[in-house]
Amino acid sequence: MTVLGNARLVLPDGVRRGGLRVEDGLIAALTDETPDIDLGGRYVVPGFVDLHVHGGAGASYQSADPAEARRAAEFHLAHGTTTTMASLVTGDPAELRAAVAVLAGLGDVIAGIHLEGPFLAPSRCGAHDPALLRAPDPAEFGDLLARARGRLRMITVAPELPGALELIAEAAAAGVVAAVGHTDAPAAVTRSAFDAGARVATHLFNGMRPLHHREGGPVTAALTDPRVTVELINDGVHLAAETVHLAFQAAGADRVALVTDAMAAAGMGDGDYRLGVLEVQVRGGRATLAGGTSIAGSTITMADAFRRAVRDVGVPIEQAARAAALTPARVLGLAGRTGSLEEGKAADLVVLEEDLAVARVMKNGHWR
Incomplete structure (x- = not known):
């Protein structure tokens, strides 16, 4: 004691x-x-809970190397993330099968696997290779689900793709949290995805149709639906402080989940890295695709996201703690075990x- x-x-x-x-x-x-x-x-x-993270300390969950995956998890644990997901970007089927199989064997090093793709919209691909994106495929999803051995906890899908609503319903029925993201869907289609069982908006505002006063798109659909938790990458790059403030005001701390979307460069400084099959350059802490302007994940920790929420956005510390721990724990069904000091x-x-x-x-x- x-x-x-x-x-x-x-x-x-x-x-x-x-x-x-x-x-x-x-x-x-x-x-x-x-x-x-x-x-x-x-x-x-409470220990931070990160729903969306690709790596850190020079290590990537995509590598299919268990030692590398452990290094990424240990890095984020040292910065306060006691419960972490392992997120995978779009890859070819063989790459995803290999990465999922390795991550499934890591035990409680990770809380589960998040597939951010491959069922995403090419028009909002962001740092995903558009050549590898594909329409929702129940057979591929079922194969990955089986290989994950109960460790597949979340999948991001663009709801406007053919077969997307059916796959969202299938994922929800299998106990996998379905999220909408990397999407050009209008608000009505996004609401259909929530009706089908989707419960998360992947990194709200980023990788999706922007809010317009005549078509609110996924942003308004997510912010106004009490069933939906919205991820925010609060790194000062993906979102301005006033945008983060707006999301907290609209959704409340019980529906905001701070996430890092961190890639291998987190904790490493400026340099050249990879995110999946794509080359990434980090300059001044900002990660972008090499030769382009598309943001390619972040270089922050959850401690950074939490601190920015309190110091830069003005979120009360108890609300920031809920967004960094209790709310994401609820998304994963873990709020009875972690996420608050109780x-x-x-x-x-x-x-x-x-x-x-x-x-x-x-x-x-x-x-x-």
């Missing part, structure tokens, strides 16, 4: 002075008893300095 005390606990409904008793990897109680570890008034927030949940937490820099990270009751 360990008691952490003299902290500012960031709870779903506000900030409380006090401490936590940790036993057997769980939060046994919120407490005011004498601490074993005095945190000196630092903030304690009795009986896993002792997944991040200790933050006054400037919100990460001081220490705990996962399942163990300092990392």
